[in-house]
Amino acid sequence: MTTIKYRLLxxxxxxxxxxxxxSLTLIPLGSIIWELIRKGIKQxxxxxxxxxxxxxxxAMLAKTSGESIPxxxxxxIIGTLIIVTMASIIAIPIGIxxxxxxxxxxxxxxxxxxxxxxxLLNGIPSIVLGMIAYAWIVKPVTTGYSAxxxxxxxxxxxxxxxVRTTEESIKMLPTSLKEAALALGASYSTTIIRVILPSxxxxxxxxxxxxxxxxxxxxxxxxxxxxxxSVISLDVSKPSSAIPLLIWEFYNDPYLIDMIWSSSLxxxxxxxxxxxxxxRISKKWRIx
Amino acid sequence: MNIExxxxxxxxxxxxxxxxxxxxxxxxxxVEKNSITAIMGPSGCxxxxxxxxxxxxxxxxxxxxxxxxxxxxxxxxxxxxxxxVRKMAxxxxxxxxxxxxxxxxxxxxxxxxxNGIKLKKKEKDEIVERCLKNVSxxxxxxxxxxxxxIFLSGGQQQRLCIARSIALEPEILLMDEPxxxxxxxxxGKIEDLLLELKKKFTIVIVTHNMSQAARISDNSMFMxxxxxxxxxxTKKMFTNPSDKRTEQYLTGQFG
Amino acid sequence: xxxxxTAINNIINDFEQVSQLCLNQVxxxxxxxxxxNADKESIYxxxxxxENIIDHFEINISEEIINxxxxxxxxxxxxxxxxxxxxxxxxxxxxxxxSINIIEFINRIDHLEHLLFFAGPMEEMLNxxxxxxxxxxxxxxxxxxxxxxxxxxxxxEVDDLxxxxxxxxxxxxxxxxxxxxxxxxxxxxxxxxxxxxERIADNATNIAExxxxxxxxxxxxxx
Numbered sequence: 001m002t003t004i005k006y007r008l009l010x011x012x013x014x015x016x017x018x019x020x021x022x023s024l025t026l027i028p029l030g031s032i033i034w035e036l037i038r039k040g041i042k043q044x045x046x047x048x049x050x051x052x053x054x055x056x057x058x059a060m061l062a063k064t065s066g067e068s069i070p071x072x073x074x075x076x077i078i079g080t081l082i083i084v085t086m087a088s089i090i091a092i093p094i095g096i097x098x099x100x101x102x103x104x105x106x107x108x109x110x111x112x113x114x115x116x117x118x119x120l121l122n123g124i125p126s127i128v129l130g131m132i133a134y135a136w137i138v139k140p141v142t143t144g145y146s147a148x149x150x151x152x153x154x155x156x157x158x159x160x161x162x163v164r165t166t167e168e169s170i171k172m173l174p175t176s177l178k179e180a181a182l183a184l185g186a187s188y189s190t191t192i193i194r195v196i197l198p199s200x201x202x203x204x205x206x207x208x209x210x211x212x213x214x215x216x217x218x219x220x221x222x223x224x225x226x227x228x229x230s231v232i233s234l235d236v237s238k239p240s241s242a243i244p245l246l247i248w249e250f251y252n253d254p255y256l257i258d259m260i261w262s263s264s265l266x267x268x269x270x271x272x273x274x275x276x277x278x279x280r281i282s283k284k285w286r287i288x
Numbered sequence: 289m290n291i292e293x294x295x296x297x298x299x300x301x302x303x304x305x306x307x308x309x310x311x312x313x314x315x316x317x318x319v320e321k322n323s324i325t326a327i328m329g330p331s332g333c334x335x336x337x338x339x340x341x342x343x344x345x346x347x348x349x350x351x352x353x354x355x356x357x358x359x360x361x362x363x364x365x366x367x368x369x370x371x372x373v374r375k376m377a378x379x380x381x382x383x384x385x386x387x388x389x390x391x392x393x394x395x396x397x398x399x400x401x402x403n404g405i406k407l408k409k410k411e412k413d414e415i416v417e418r419c420l421k422n423v424s425x426x427x428x429x430x431x432x433x434x435x436x437x438i439f440l441s442g443g444q445q446q447r448l449c450i451a452r453s454i455a456l457e458p459e460i461l462l463m464d465e466p467x468x469x470x471x472x473x474x475x476g477k478i479e480d481l482l483l484e485l486k487k488k489f490t491i492v493i494v495t496h497n498m499s500q501a502a503r504i505s506d507n508s509m510f511m512x513x514x515x516x517x518x519x520x521x522t523k524k525m526f527t528n529p530s531d532k533r534t535e536q537y538l539t540g541q542f543g
Numbered sequence: 544x545x546x547x548x549t550a551i552n553n554i555i556n557d558f559e560q561v562s563q564l565c566l567n568q569v570x571x572x573x574x575x576x577x578x579x580n581a582d583k584e585s586i587y588x589x590x591x592x593x594e595n596i597i598d599h600f601e602i603n604i605s606e607e608i609i610n611x612x613x614x615x616x617x618x619x620x621x622x623x624x625x626x627x628x629x630x631x632x633x634x635x636x637x638x639x640x641x642s643i644n645i646i647e648f649i650n651r652i653d654h655l656e657h658l659l660f661f662a663g664p665m666e667e668m669l670n671x672x673x674x675x676x677x678x679x680x681x682x683x684x685x686x687x688x689x690x691x692x693x694x695x696x697x698x699x700e701v702d703d704l705x706x707x708x709x710x711x712x713x714x715x716x717x718x719x720x721x722x723x724x725x726x727x728x729x730x731x732x733x734x735x736x737x738x739x740x741e742r743i744a745d746n747a748t749n750i751a752e753x754x755x756x757x758x759x760x761x762x763x764x765x766x
Contacts, residue, residue, distance in 0.1 A: 176385040180449070183343060183379035184456065185371040186402035194402055198389030499616055526618050528760030538618040540547065 036268060040261030048072040048262060052231060053246055059255035069256065073263050075232045079147065079241035083226060084216055086151035086236065091158040092208060098159070099166020099204075100192060106171075114163075122160040129153045130221030138225055147233070147240035150226035154218060158211040165210070169203025170196060202282055209278035213271045219244035243267050289507070289520050294318035295490050296342070296460055301356035303337050303346065311337040313514045315356075319460075319507075324482060324491045326505035326522070328498060330542055333511040335494045339462050342492070343377040344370045360459050375399070378453035382465040384445035386437030386452070393433040395448055396420060399456040419451040423481055443474025447481065454489065461485065463493040467500065479504050498538065502526055510534045547615035551625070554607050555684075558628055561600040562680045564593050565635045568642040569676055569743065573669045575649055576736070577662045587646050594639050601636045605629060620757075627757035631683060634746040634753070638676065641739045641746070648736045654729040660715070661708060661733055668704045668737065671697060672744045679750035688758050691751040698748045705741040709734055 047070070054062075054071030062069050098118065102111050133153035138145055177199060181191040197204070222228075227239040228249060243263060250259040296319040303312040312334040319325050327335040337346075346352040347370050358365045365373045386395045396416045400407055407415070416433065420426040425447045429440070437448055446466060453461060463482075467475040482491055482504055495501050501508050502522060509519045510531070518525060518534045529535045536542060571590055574581050608625050611617065617625060652658055658665075675694045682690035712730050721727060752764050 174383060174385060176381045176383050177387065179345065179379075180381060180385045180387070180452075181398075181402055182348070183345065183374055183381075184399040184402055184452070185374040187371060190402050190404070195387055195389070199387065201389065498618065502618075527622060529619050535619050539621045540545065 033268070036261055036265040039258075040263075040265035043068075043259065043262035044266065048266075049077065050074055053241070053249070053259075054256065055230065056253055056255055059253070063255055069259060073243060073246050073259075073266070075229060075241040076243040076246040076263070078232045078234075079226070079229070079245070080216060080243045082234070082236065083147050083150045083154060083222070083240060083242055084212060086148065087154035087158060087215060088208070088212060090151060090155035091162055091211065094155075095159050095162025095207075095211075096166050096197075096204065098163040099170065100196075102163065102167040103170035104192075118160045118163050121156060125220075126153075126157060126218055127220035127224070129156050130224035132156070133221065134224045142237040144237075145225060145227035145239040147226050147236040147238070150222045150240065150242070151236075153221035153225050154215040157215050157218065157221070161211040161214065162207050165207025166200070166204055169200040169207070172203065173199055202284075206278045206282040209274055209281070213274035213278070216271055216274070217244055217267055219248060223248070243270075291318040291320045293321040295321040295361060296492070297357075297359045297362075298338075298342075299357040299359075301338070301341060301358060302354070303334070303341050304353050304355075305351065310514050312341065315516045317509065317516060317519050319490060319492060321490050322486055322488075323506040324486050324493060324504050326501035326508045327492065327494045327511060328496065328501050328508060328537075329511035329517075330537065331496070332513075334514040335509075335511050336464055338511065339379075339464055339492065339494050342460070343374050343379055343462055345379070371403070375403070375456050376458055377460040377462055378456060378458040379462045379464065380446070380449050380453055380466050382468050384442055384449050384469065386440075386445050386448050388436065388438050390437065391434045392429050392437045392440075392448060395437045396451050396455055398452055415455055419455045422454060422485070423447040423451045424477070425451060441474070442470050443477060446470060446474070446478060450478075450481065450485075454485070459490060461489045461491045463491065465494055465496065468496070475500075498526075510537060512537070547611070547617060547621075550607070550611045550615065551617070551621060554604060554611065554625070554628060557600060557604050557607070558632070559684060561597055561604065561632065561635060562684070564597055564600075565638050566673070566677055566680070568593055568597075568639050569669070569673045572642055572645055572740075573666065573673065575646065576658065576665045576669060579655065579659060583649075587650075590642060590646060594643050597636055597639045601632050604632050623757045623760060627683065627753040630753040631680075631750050634749045638743050638746050641743050645736050645739050648732040648739070652729045652732050653725045657715075657726070657729050658733055661711070661737075664704060664708050664711070665737065665740070668701060668708070668740050668744075671701055671704070672740055672747065675701070675744055675747040676750070679747045679754060682751060683754040683757065686758060688755065691754045691758070694751040695748050698744060701741055701744040705737050708737040 049072055051070070051072040052075040053073055054069055058071065059069050098114055102115060105111050130153050133149045133156075137149035137152050142148055173196060178191055178196060181195040182188070186195070222242050222245050226242055226245065228245040229239045229241045231241075233240050244267065247260050247263050247267070250256040250263065298315055298317045298319075301312060301315040302310055304310045315338060327338060329335050340346055341354055342358055342365070344365065346354060354366065360376050363376075365376075386392075387398055390398060390401075393412075393416055394401060396419050397407070397412055400412075400415075417426060417430075420429065425444060428444065437445065440448060446469075450461075450466075467478050470478070479500065482493070485491065493501075493505070505522045507520065508522045508525050510517045510525070510529075510533075512533055518529060518531045520530070525534065526538065529538060568590055571586055575583065575586060608629050612622070612625060649658070675697050678690040679694045681687065682694070712734050715721070716727070716730055721730065749764075752762075756762050
């Protein structure tokens with residue numbers, strides 16, 4: 001075989017190896033989705049969204065009589081909704097203002113400190129954050145497990161992401177934008193609020209959506225703060241259910257274990273949809 | 289050179305970025321009302337610094353020190369509120385920068401919006417139409433006033449920025465190389481526009497393009513290393529400059 | 544050295560060549576007028592050839608100057624230099640034209656003894672004119688204001704000489720009682736020759752004025 005043919009063959013082989021090995025990365029996600037759909041799709045029906053989680057007794061009775069398990073995960077869905085919304089309400093303003101500070105006064109001592117702390121926060125294990133929320137909120141504020149404590153823990157997790165994306169979105173804006181606003185006689189605060197933030201809105205929004213999709217599935221901090229509940233609770237100072245908590249409860253119960261597939265499928269789909277929306281919005285706004 | 293009707297007066301102006309290092313040294317000049325004055329010079333000579341000292345853009349940077357006086361119609365600009373100053377002296381920048389989050393309509397009246405000045409809809413409509421007509425943009429955008437400004441071409445965007453500046457009816461228009469980022473046809477349109485606008489406003493334009501200064505300005509300043517080397521009628525300065533350094537610059541002996 | 548400077552240098556080089564040719568034309572006139580044994584035919588031929596070359600130079604240099612202005616937009620001193628050069632080329636061409644006129648007149652003189660009679664003042668006029676032309680051209684080429692001023696001052700002297708020669712011609716006609724047509728014709732030609740020399744001097748003065756415009760930026764024509 002001539003050297004040219006040999007080299008062409010080698011190149012082809014290399015190409016196939018790369019394709020092959022990189023497609024290995026598709027296997028985990030693919031098999032997860034496949035497995036979840038296979039096992040969980042039959043459980044998803046109207047009552048899945050409407051009824052609260054069944055108790056162990058109901059499940060045992062259903063299993064022994066060969067019926068499908070009644071109930072749904074409505075308490076988890078509402079719980080997740082409430083906790084994540086509250087976490088957003090706490091984290092978004094702090095995160096955005098933190099990001100503005102870092103973007104505008106990049107070199108000051110305060111900014112270096114904020115940057116350092118934010119990066120640290122990013123690395124703290126989620127269960128430790130749960131413990132901190134336990135110590136701050138569960139014990140003193142709500143004297144007991146509560147949805148509020150859960151939101152605080154999740155808010156701390158969302159903060160670094162929001163701060164960083166806000167800072168980067170603002171830094172991407174041309175300086176002449178700020179100068180143009182100031183040159184019209186606007187005050188500094190007006191410039192930030194009415195020109196800079198709206199102009200950076202796509203980046204900000206994307207960051208927020210990504211932060212939300214990140215914490216939606218967090219389990220460990222909620223174990224120590226929200227605890228879980230079998231009813232739909234709208235009182236934030238009381239314990240609350242959440243989808244990941246339910247998955248954990250189902251897993252631990254021999255009669256409810258079959259429910260883990262549908263709940264996991266639902267959670268996964270939710271996170272996926274949030275991610276896709278975030279990407280679409282960022283692409284649409286990026287045309288400018 | 290005799291200025292009969294000065295609207296802007298600069299006296300002993302010095303701008304320094306750090307102790308002892310001056311970007312602009314002892315500039316003295318009077319700018320004639322309803323004229324176009326060009327500021328030229330090689331890179332780093334201080335022309336943009338001088339321009340920005342007029343509308344106090346250097347206030348944003350506490351390490352920059354300004355000495356001297358700048359007055360518009362005898363009002364000392366450094367003794368009144370900087371936001372008021374910036375309404376008296378509007379600025380147009382090198383890169384067209386319409387506010388991306390605002391429509392064309394809102395961009396024109398952005399000066400009023402950002403200053404919290406409330407106007408009736410009729411007043412707003414009138415201002416938008418008048419300013420866009422003054423910059424020859426009305427016919428091109430009158431049917432899409434509520435679209436975002438960034439969908440316009442570079443030349444149109446820059447005219448929008450000019451409309452935005454003149455909406456506040458400033459005494460003086462400061463322009464920092466407004467056509468550097470534009471193609472020759474858009475540049476030509478803006479130069480024609482400036483010649484029209486000078487009937488109502490006084491224009492000071494920084495340019496590194498000598499032909500542009502020659503084409504549109506009545507008087508020209510030549511700056512070198514922070515000094516105002518020569519300030520004279522453009523025709524005279526370009527045919528028979530008084531200072532040797534001006535001669536060297538005009539004949540391309542230093543860029 | 545960029546394209547603009549190269550273009551301007553080329554124009555100045557061409558200018559130096561054509562101005563040298565122009566000076567040659569004027570100096571040859573001196574030989575013709577004063578030296579009776581000169582080989583007139585060959586001198587005439589040479590001068591006519593030079594005249595053609597000068598004409599071509601005028602057209603080429605003018606075109607080059609226009610191109611340089613269009614392409615490179617020279618300013619200040621460079622612009623004045625090119626504008627002055629343009630004007631001076633025109634005057635140089637006219638000086639050469641006038642020289643050819645003079646040799647035409649010399650050709651028509653049948654009575655050369657009359658020409659020799661006036662050789663003295665003619666030579667003086669020619670010398671003065673030659674040095675004026677040379678001074679004016681060098682004031683442009685060497686950027687020297689003094690030479691230009693000197694040239695302008697001497698214009699009056701040449702005018703005086705020309706008037707004197709005219710008067711003397713009239714005197715000679717009356718004193719020598721010249722009446723034949725061919726003799727009168729010769730005297731008229733001699734008069735024309737001297738007035739053409741005076742016009743060469745005028746053109747030299749124009750060159751000096753253009754040179755002052757280049758040096759000072761002041762247009763001193765008609766003042």
